[in-house]
Amino acid sequence: MIRKIKIFILISAVAALLGCYSDNTGELPRLGLPQIINGDTIPHSIPDFTFMNQDSQWVSNETFSQAVYVADFFFTSCPTICPKLTRSMLRMHDHFEGREDVLFLSHTIDVRRDSIPRLKMYAENLGVSSDRWHFVTGDRDEIFDIAEDYMSIAIEDEDAPGGFDHSGWLILVDQNRHIRSYGDGTDDEAVDRLIKDMERLLRETSPSG
Amino acid sequence: MRTFFAAIVVLLGSVYVSSTSCNYYNPHAQGERLYLTHCAACHMDDGKGLRDLIPSLHESAFLTRENIHFTGCLIRYGIKRPDPLDPSQEIFPMPPLPDLSETEISNILNYIGNHFGNEAGYTNPVKLRETLSDCPNRAPRQY
Numbered sequence: 544m545i546r547k548i549k550i551f552i553l554i555s556a557v558a559a560l561l562g563c564y565s566d567n568t569g570e571l572p573r574l575g576l577p578q579i580i581n582g583d584t585i586p587h588s589i590p591d592f593t594f595m596n597q598d599s600q601w602v603s604n605e606t607f608s609q610a611v612y613v614a615d616f617f618f619t620s621c622p623t624i625c626p627k628l629t630r631s632m633l634r635m636h637d638h639f640e641g642r643e644d645v646l647f648l649s650h651t652i653d654v655r656r657d658s659i660p661r662l663k664m665y666a667e668n669l670g671v672s673s674d675r676w677h678f679v680t681g682d683r684d685e686i687f688d689i690a691e692d693y694m695s696i697a698i699e700d701e702d703a704p705g706g707f708d709h710s711g712w713l714i715l716v717d718q719n720r721h722i723r724s725y726g727d728g729t730d731d732e733a734v735d736r737l738i739k740d741m742e743r744l745l746r747e748t749s750p751s752g
Numbered sequence: 753m754r755t756f757f758a759a760i761v762v763l764l765g766s767v768y769v770s771s772t773s774c775n776y777y778n779p780h781a782q783g784e785r786l787y788l789t790h791c792a793a794c795h796m797d798d799g800k801g802l803r804d805l806i807p808s809l810h811e812s813a814f815l816t817r818e819n820i821h822f823t824g825c826l827i828r829y830g831i832k833r834p835d836p837l838d839p840s841q842e843i844f845p846m847p848p849l850p851d852l853s854e855t856e857i858s859n860i861l862n863y864i865g866n867h868f869g870n871e872a873g874y875t876n877p878v879k880l881r882e883t884l885s886d887c888p889n890r891a892p893r894q895y
Binding site for chain 2: 619620622623624626627629630633656658660661664665667668669670
């Protein structure tokens with residue numbers, strides 16, 4: 544009897560492991576509202592954009608064509624969730640140290656106060672550079688609009704602390720502009736999951752690396 | 753025999769319960785709660801801050817027995833950091849918390865002053881009221 548139970552446990556364990564295995568090798572979904580054009584389902588993708596980063600360089604979709612990237616929305620004088628978002632971004636940035644195919648993109652939603660020099664100072668105080676992490680500004684409405692494409696919210700709201708209301712998602716985007724995962728930047732466990740998804744996406748896009 | 757085992761189980765159970773509930777006493781429960789509500793968004797739950805942007809509170813060179821009361825001024829009125837490129841603007845300031853009472857600020861100070869490796873002693877609402885009435889950074893400002 545005990546022998547049968549042991550065998551049963553062994554089989555269950557193998558089955559559970561196989562379940563994990565297949566789950567980890569499958570592709571991450573392409574998230575967002577798909578479009579249907581001529582009967583074909585086209586997954587949602589990030590539209591064209593051009594913003595300027597902390598080193599006064601133009602940053603566009605082209606900047607990320609060879610890399611997966613994590614995007615978020617913040618502002619430097621934000622007294623609420625931004626420090627935690629930035630800390631989570633920093634944790635991922637440090638986790639993928641040395642990988643040129645993993646980049647980070649933080650959009651300020653306070654384009655009036657967050658000038659290029661201020662974004663530069665923010666990046667320097669964090670000890671990061673535009674080699675891997677772009678802090679960008681641009682036309683206010685373009686930033687608010689593209690937030691929606693990243694399934695995020697960024698609006699001006701004088702009643703909100705610091706003057707802006709925004710969501711705290713960290714959004715993972717692949718080389719083809721598709722959103723592949725996301726996580727709550729204020730939740731350490733969600734960020735752990737996002738790191739795992741990033742590793743999975745990297746295996747998917749460059750199986751050798 | 754069965755009774756004996758039952759007795760052992762009850763005994764171990766009560767030891768476990770007492771070890772988790774009786775021996776643990778947090779003298780700064782209020783301060784910790786207030787810290788997590790009002791300070792941790794920036795200084796983080798673990799007090800480590802964010803590199804050079806937000807100071808860590810661990811083994812703080814500033815938070816000492818001499819400074820613990822004055823630190824209340826920083827909590828109530830904030831820390832201004834003029835933008836070097838445009839002094840009319842502020843950059844990465846510490847926001848003021850004008851709505852916290854002396855008791856609440858005392859609780860926070862006694863928590864952070866005796867956590868994160870600090871040994872800054874204690875303040876109390878009476879002593880703090882005296883210090884807060886004469887803060888060098890008192891001028892209220894718009895954030």
